[in-house]
Amino acid sequence: MTTRSAERPPPASGAAAAAPSVGLPSLQQLFNGGQALLQESLRVAREVGPRAGFARTLSATKAFSETARDVLVELRNYQQQQQQGGGSAGSPFTRAALAKSLRQLFERLGATYIKIGQFIASSPTLFPEEFVLEFQKCLDQSAPVPYSVVRETLSAELGGDKALTEKFEFIDPVPLASASIAQVHVARLRATGEEVVLKVLKPGVTDTLKADLGFIYLASRLIETLAPDLARTSLGDIVADIRSSILEEVDFSKEQANLEEFRMFLDQAGVTAATCPKVYPELSTRKVLTMERLRGVSLIDLEGIRAYTDDPEGALITALNTWSLSVVLCPSFHADVHSGNLLVLEDGRVGFIDFGIVGRLSPETWRAVTEVGEGFVGQDYQQIAQGLIRMGATAAAVDEEKLAADLEALFERVRTLDPQVVVVADMEAQTAAASVAVDEDQVTRLLLEIVDVASSNGLKLPRQFGLLIKQSLYFDRYTRILAPTLDPLRDTRVNFPKTVEEAEVVVNSQSGRQGSRRRNVKRGDIDDVIIDVTPK
Ligand SMILES: Nc1ncnc2c1ncn2[C@@H]1O[C@H](COP(=O)(O)OP(=O)(O)OP(=O)(O)O)[C@@H](O)[C@H]1O
Numbered sequence: 340m341t342t343r344s345a346e347r348p349p350p351a352s353g354a355a356a357a358a359p360s361v362g363l364p365s366l367q368q369l370f371n372g373g374q375a376l377l378q379e380s381l382r383v384a385r386e387v388g389p390r391a392g393f394a395r396t397l398s399a400t401k402a403f404s405e406t407a408r409d410v411l412v413e414l415r416n417y418q419q420q421q422q423q424g425g426g427s428a429g430s431p432f433t434r435a436a437l438a439k440s441l442r443q444l445f446e447r448l449g450a451t452y453i454k455i456g457q458f459i460a461s462s463p464t465l466f467p468e469e470f471v472l473e474f475q476k477c478l479d480q481s482a483p484v485p486y487s488v489v490r491e492t493l494s495a496e497l498g499g500d501k502a503l504t505e506k507f508e509f510i511d512p513v514p515l516a517s518a519s520i521a522q523v524h525v526a527r528l529r530a531t532g533e534e535v536v537l538k539v540l541k542p543g544v545t546d547t548l549k550a551d552l553g554f555i556y557l558a559s560r561l562i563e564t565l566a567p568d569l570a571r572t573s574l575g576d577i578v579a580d581i582r583s584s585i586l587e588e589v590d591f592s593k594e595q596a597n598l599e600e601f602r603m604f605l606d607q608a609g610v611t612a613a614t615c616p617k618v619y620p621e622l623s624t625r626k627v628l629t630m631e632r633l634r635g636v637s638l639i640d641l642e643g644i645r646a647y648t649d650d651p652e653g654a655l656i657t658a659l660n661t662w663s664l665s666v667v668l669c670p671s672f673h674a675d676v677h678s679g680n681l682l683v684l685e686d687g688r689v690g691f692i693d694f695g696i697v698g699r700l701s702p703e704t705w706r707a708v709t710e711v712g713e714g715f716v717g718q719d720y721q722q723i724a725q726g727l728i729r730m731g732a733t734a735a736a737v738d739e740e741k742l743a744a745d746l747e748a749l750f751e752r753v754r755t756l757d758p759q760v761v762v763v764a765d766m767e768a769q770t771a772a773a774s775v776a777v778d779e780d781q782v783t784r785l786l787l788e789i790v791d792v793a794s795s796n797g798l799k800l801p802r803q804f805g806l807l808i809k810q811s812l813y814f815d816r817y818t819r820i821l822a823p824t825l826d827p828l829r830d831t832r833v834n835f836p837k838t839v840e841e842a843e844v845v846v847n848s849q850s851g852r853q854g855s856r857r858r859n860v861k862r863g864d865i866d867d868v869i870i871d872v873t874p875k
Pocket residue numbers: 479515516518519520521523536538616630631632633634679692693694695
């Protein structure tokens with residue numbers, strides 16, 4: 340991850356920086372900004388290249404016109420209903436309707452925009468509720484590319500056809516999974532007979548990303564130039580954050596590093612009941628990630644889990660303990676523990692997969708999170724309020740008492756939430772999937788409520804906090820499914836270490852070892868920045 344300052348585009352020479360507090364830019368500012376923009380445009384155009392840029396423009400035009408057509412149809416239906424005196428159709432002019440059209444457009448625009456959609460979905464501290472909820476539905480399933488194309492990438496990345504045949508005894512031409520950016524194939528290593536999976540970047544993704552991100556960057560600069568007021572809402576920061584987060588996901592060497600970091604943490608903490616795929620660095624590049632295949636079932640597949648362990652509750656506690664220990668002891672934490680990424684393996688261990696999105700916390704934020712956690716355990720809402728105030732950014736003083744009261748009311752509601760949103764064990768696969776979707780939607784709604792309480796009290800919370808809480812809420816849901824009678828905050832089998840020292844005590848008591856297992860944690864270059872989207 341990068342810091343905001345490292346990624347932030349340089350200010351247009353004078354235009355944005357010297358913007359007046361209200362009104363239109365002066366001619367001189369427009370001239371300066373325009374010049375800078377022209378230079379940027381030429382640079383981006385050079386980076387993208389004429390072919391990629393042209394092809395992208397064509398496909399984007401098609402996506403825009405399809406979406407415009409859909410919006411027009413909705414508009415016509417709405418008008419007809421209004422004329423007939425009916426009123427069941429929702430107005431196409433609401434923010435929710437706009438969010439829906441935008442989500443459909445993003446799906447049509449493909450990889451970059453699907454990733455942006457996912458970024459919006461996971462950033463309730465940044466975007467309005469309607470958009471966060473709508474973009475949860477952003478589908479990341481795309482048609483698989485033919486194996487011959489995947490094979491070309493594998494060959495180019497791993498040393499040619501001959502090397503492929505030497506290294507792999509078998510590569511399954513039918514993909515295990517296919518998403519917008521990557522496709523996953525099962526394979527077997529010739530040398531050891533080990534079963535692996537190959538996560539392969541789809542061809543053309545990088546060109547599309549360059550073209551799209553270049554366009555988005557230029558659009559944000561154009562807005563900054565034309566509307567200096569908006570420039571002061573940190574638009575550049577948001578674009579920079581989106582850009583760095585997307586680029587991280589398509590560079591598999593980053594995911595490799597995240598996996599290795601997590602494995603090292605498991606090893607040093609002596610965790611044996613959970614694992615993540617081992618990476619084969621000699622068979623991995625920026626476009627190909629070769630890793631151990633984990634065989635198992637999703638953490639919410641209660642019936643499937645029972646085939647591997649007679650203690651589903653124990654599996655959940657292992658997942659929970661491992662994840663919370665990693666937040667404290669590992670430089671990064673898994674920031675996408677949705678049900679497809681947490682497995683119960685055939686040998687009963689818990690498997691974490693997909694480390695494309697990770698979070699990192701600065702020491703300050705971690706201290707504040709600790710305070711919030713302590714307050715939560717002791718139901719001390721004053722303390723939770725203090726922690727939130729410490730980690731957030733405020734323009735004016737926050738009324739601590741009122742924030743504490745609002746939080747108490749919110750958590751009361753959370754506790755009494757309808758617990759019947761569970762996946763029934765013997766459901767047909769499709770029905771089960773639908774239930775889970777509802778479940779994940781609830782998780783997001785809860786998070787939005789917390790963010791809402793904070794912002795209605797004048798607090799802006801860092802994006803990393805949103806990521807952290809979202810994972811906690813996922814675990815809360817899994818508890819309702821796997822261990823409805825478990826109270827994680829009071830059960831002595833569940834550990835929530837609040838500091839590195841406490842985490843080490845947990846580790847030592849589990850392993851019977853003494854001494855410090857503290858990693859050389861570098862938390863200084865963390866990007867838990869607060870991005871302010873409110874016009875000042
Ligand atoms: N190490 C592994 N062992 C077994 N299956 C795996 C492994 N890695 C990935 N898969 C399978 O491939 C699918 C896609 O992998 P992954 O989640 O890493 O890709 P992704 O592009 O980030 O997908 P998504 O956006 O759905 O999370 C997983 O849901 C899982 O079914």
